[in-house]
Amino acid sequence: MTERADLLESAARAYQALAELAETVEDEWQYVTDLTEAYLPSILALAGADSGRPLSDEAVAAVQEAIVEIGLIADPHRAIDWLSTFPGIVALALGGSEL
């Protein structure tokens, strides 16, 4: 696996864990599922984008900080907010505009 693919695999695992926390808000199960089904493949798809170029140290650090941030979340309501925000941060760090 490339460094890019490794990093995005870690991001996807962190996102999946965030989704599992968010799913505990029963009233929002459908919305959480919709967000996850929309964004998780988009995060993984970034692995294939621009794969010829090495990642900058700054980009790796940015994604790792975002992974740490969502790993700290214990409140499922806040987790729902981050399901929408985290993918944008990852895409921005890797040079994309939005997911």
Added chain:
Amino acid sequence: MRFQDAARDARTVVYAGIQADPLVGRVAALLAEATCPERLMARAVMNGERTEPEIWRRMFPSLFGEGPAGPAARDRAEQLLAASLEVANRGDQARNQYRGAIVEELTARLLARRGALVKRERRILFDGVRAEIHPYDVTVESPARPEAYDCKWGARGIDADVLNQLDDARSHAADEEIELAVAIVVFDASRSAELRLERSTARHERTGLFALETIDRLGVRAS
């Protein structure tokens, strides 16, 4: 159709104090001039667990690094980071109220760019129709083409009650042959808001949506 100030109860008095906090105006002013990535950063910080600025600088290297942004853009990002951290440091309960007030103030500031008569916390009354209890967050009270906005921090705030109230107002105005534009402003990703709307069974086909990526359009007069 006519606009009216909302009645003030204890809750609205407390919230009015937050709306009047200079921090709300400062963050909204910075967001009004911000780029989409800067707004994403502000959203993340105000939703964040950690409040050390260096962490957020590392998470957004394109805003704070030595890239193509330039010193003026970096300075703007630093100001927005500092102000967003002030909101985050208010604690969980207060930050929820501040975030809502900030989206409302940002909406009002962007609409004011058109020279529109922008008001806050207003009800819309129609002859022979029972008035809604909840006021609209922001209104443009143009006789020719009035507008009503509901503002949300996150797409999750979009629900059937909000959508029905907006569409009912639009429909009642149409009964009086007035074209009332109604929209939701959400400080969240467009995609998330669209997912939320797709699941809703409430009428929203004629309700506008302004999200993180498109919010600047509020300041552009519709043709």
